[in-house]
Amino acid sequence: MNIEKRSGCPINLSLEIMGDKWSLIIIRDMMFGNRRHFRDLLTHSQEKIASNILAARLKHLLSVGLISKQDDPSHSQKAIYSLTEPAIQLVPLLAMMGGWGRKHLPVTPELSIRAELLENGGPVMWEKFMSELRDIHIKDPIGGASGKVVSPVLIDLTAAYRQICATMAETD
Amino acid sequence: MNIEKRSGCPINLSLEIMGDKWSLIIIRDMMFGNRRHFRDLLTHSQEKIASNILAARLKHLLSVGLISKQDDPSHSQKAIYSLTEPAIQLVPLLAMMGGWGRKHLPVTPELSIRAELLENGGPVMWEKFMSELRDIHIKDPIGGASGKVVSPVLIDLTAAYRQICATMAETD
DNA sequence: AACAACCAGTTGCAAATCGCAATTGGTTGG
DNA sequence: CCAACCAATTGCGATTTGCAACTGGTTGTT
Structure with a gap:
């Protein structure tokens, strides 16, 4: 994860920090x-990331300021990773990427329900x-992280996801 | 460029075909x-791509249908690469990525003028x-490709780019 | 016809990265 | 005390990246 600097183009700089298969x-x-x-x-996760790669990516995301890390008070060994403001501002980008993939690629329905809801919203x-x-x-x-504070939108998204998974299982 | 299939998630599938440092x-x-x-x-290009990598990426983009290739009638050896409809539909994504980069990364002004215009538009x-x-x-x-048919928006974007470059050069 | 410049790539090779499997050193709960 | 869990790390082969040089052919100029 060396710091290149191919050019100062916004798209290029964005790709230099998240243009890989795992960060996003x-x-x-x-x-x-x-x-x-x-x-x-x-x-x-659906994609079965390897532990060394996950560790490397988390370190990278920390170094570029997309996530933060802190101790979990409930468990001295646990660490809580959180999104920073810049990462939260990637919501529209991820929503669009999901929308684009849903339109042009062979997605599976249960995994694209979230993208659909987010796109429609x-x-x-x-x-x-x-x-x-x-x-x-x-x-x-x-x-x-512990679930004491919740996000209603997140609950809606996961509820829809669970429902579609149940429907799919039913038809087997 | 093997065809993986880590999952059918729209974001994952999008990343599998354009989640690298060069495709976009x-x-x-x-x-x-x-x-x-x-x-x-x-x-x-600002980023100095190597010819073997460019060749590999073009082959990849062709195979996933993001670009097309045809002979240039004016030169038997030349090939014209063109964007396909799915690639054209990446405009909003690239506009957003540019906007995000412009906000959160150390971009250079002359290279981000296009992103700014596109964001404002x-x-x-x-x-x-x-x-x-x-x-x-x-x-x-x-x-x-030959410039006989033009895009007014493209002309505006490049005109603004050239103007800003000239202004920067002047102050040296 | 000769020749330089240009065309889209290809090849060889070293360095870096990826990804799997096993392991580490430590913590927690029963 | 011990099994389960925690966030990583290590070893190692396979793959990918990136640089430099080169290939076989075409075009424009003289």
Whole structure:
């Protein structure tokens, strides 16, 4: 993760810090799945990231200021990872990326329900979601990680996800 | 460029085809710089891509359907690369990525003027630009590559870019 | 016809990165 | 005391990256 500087173009600089196959996956899981611990991110993701790569990416994301890290008071060994303001402002980008993928790529329905809801919700929903993310990642990261503070939009998104998964299972 | 399939999540699938440091740079140059030939993309980009990597990426982008390739009638050896409809629909994503980078990263002013104009123009400008891209990449790729068919939005963007570059040079 | 400049790539090779599996040193709860 | 869990780290082979040089061919000029 050396600091290159190919050019000062905004798109290039963005790609230099998140233009790889894992960084945005991790941010996605923290953002939409509220995965806040190493073990959570390691095991509960669809894409089966390796532990050394997860460690390297987290270090990288920390170094570029997209996430923050703090001790979990409930468990001296646990660390809580949280999104920073710049990462929260990636919500529209991820929403659009999801929308684009849903339109042009062979997505599976149960995994794209979140993207669909977020796309339909539009900028108004994005703003609401971002505001809630600030509550559980910046204002009260500990409460947010433990589930004591919640995000209604996040609950809606995961509820819809669970429902569609149940429907799919039923038809088997 | 093997075909993985880590998951059917829209964001993941999008990252699997453009989640690297070069694919979107190439699409950016084709889109905003109207670079349509191998040599053009190789030499006129800020980031100095190596020729073997450019060749590999173009092959990859062709295989996933983001660009198309055809012979240049004016030169039997030249090939014209054009954006396909899915790639043109990345305009909002690239606009947002530029906007995000401009806000959070140490961009250079002359290279971010395009991102700023595109951001200020909003969805209305994006649609207009996309419509013009369809003219010069899909409807008449040969005329578009040779400059016989033009995109007014593109001209505005590059004019502003040239003007800012001139202003910067003046102050040296 | 000769020749330089240009065309889209390819090849060889060293360095860096990726990804899997196993392991580390420590903490927690029963 | 011990099994389960915690955030990583290590070893190592496979893959990818990036540089430099080169290939076989075309075009424009003289």
